[in-house]
Amino acid sequence: MPTKRQLPTARLRRLAREMRRLRSEAGLTREEIAASTAINQATLYRLEYAKGRPQKRTLLTLLKEYGVEEAERDAILALSSQADEQGWLRPYHADLPDELVGYISFESEARSVRNYESLFIPGLLQTEDYARATVSRGVGPGVTAKQVDQRVQARLERQVVFTKDTPLELWAIVDEAALRRVVGGPAVMTEQLRHLLKVAVEPHVMLQVIPFSSGAHPGMPGSFVLMDFSDPEDPELVYIDSMAGDLFLEAEEDVRRYDQIFDHLRALAASPDDSLNLIASAVCENT
Template sequence: MASRRSPTARQRRLMAELSRLRRSSGLSRVEVAERIGSTDTTIWRYETGLTRPRPSDVSVLTEVYGVTGEARDSLIQMAGEARRRGWWHRYRQALKPGFDSYIGLEAEAAVVRSYEPLVVPGLMQTEPYARAVIEAAAVTQTPAEVDEKVSVRVSRQRLLYGPGDPIQLVALLDEAVLRRRIGGPGVMREQLEHLVDLGGLPNVEIRVVPFSAGAHAAMDGKFCLLSFPDPEDPDLVYLEQATSGLMPKDPEEVRRYTLMFGSLTALALGAEASAAFIARTARRCSSH
């Protein structure tokens, strides 16, 4: 088990457990609501994550569902953890809708698998590169909002080093990511050299999908898959657009992107060949 704990991930598990327990009990939401003196809408909000129940609310529900002992204590503790605020909460106004939820889930993930066709993934960006990317996309944002986004991006990178169990990162980068000059030659060279260094970490694997691979299954755009340390927490996929982020709940969607990632991996250069490719590209940055 990873030692990292995230309120968002705790809420996700709690809502799944409450829904599973109610179905196992054979009770409808209306029947549960009648027994605890509440409304079926409240039960629905607990099970869909729209409302985070208090530990006392969960305690009452465990009585209805016949949950006792360590299982009951675990659910009540989970409810308390879910109501805390993560470090990213203070920045939520500057983040696109949906991305704050992604950060909260990423914070407890065991493995991140990412495909990026345009820019270096946020977890691997240097601060100058991150600022250049964010400023270029900041069509309607203030300088203060840009600063906040840069701060969030850099703060997320602690996941690669700890504290606690560092996240396992597998990144597939289209060759275009390495060729696109962002922030000028110096910034780009520093970024590419940083990728080479990151690829030397035991928990980071970077693979390049070269132009020579031709057309592939992920031509529609970038995506990110999260896997969690507890098998009870299913994988999820995160899809990002210019103004919002989306996490489809359909397991078939997650399966589709998982197969897509496998297909891309088969087309990518190996880790050592990718590191050599990135290093060569970095050396060329100052000569053109």
């Protein structure tokens, strides 16, 4: 059986960035470190780009080589010990796709999420019946009922981010098409829309709709998520889910581009009050 690859976590990404910084500040190349420590360059690359968590022995060797003092060394060792933690994950979710596990790990640690959806209600705002209808149709042939149940349960458990001491801040923008497409039948869709009317007035949720009357807009090519983290050392992260696969982007130019697209969509969308009116009108059409 193939070894399950290291899943990304915000802490692992932070540790990798710290290791790159320390080596850079020490003025050393990976080739030089490999020559002086016998730690091969492939291992160094994996550690510096969040491909795996270092063994404690390897980490101690590197920190000594970089001249890291005791207080900073202890902080990095503590970060490394927590780097694999997937606090949200339940044992019976072990079969979830790696990309989904990685996404939820980041989402669970995010301070705020900006989510644009062109065809679906955002996952954090879905009801169970709506989620089941989208998962059943959206995961492809050959998926068992048990796997559908696991993915639906995972989607619902994601919503615990709203019940934390400091709830996740969600700014969701949806195209009107997501309101008008009857997913799961009229009763399921009506329940979903009424749920949106309820959660949209929560202080940690901002919901806007881009009406059909707005015409073409920059969000039409597809959905995306922007995540922001409480720790200033954790840069924003972009997540894109497409037919070609899931993609995480953290390069500054990519984040800036999606920041600008989201700002454009926010300005184009109806105001929060007018968006609630659009949702209410969609409820009336389904009843």
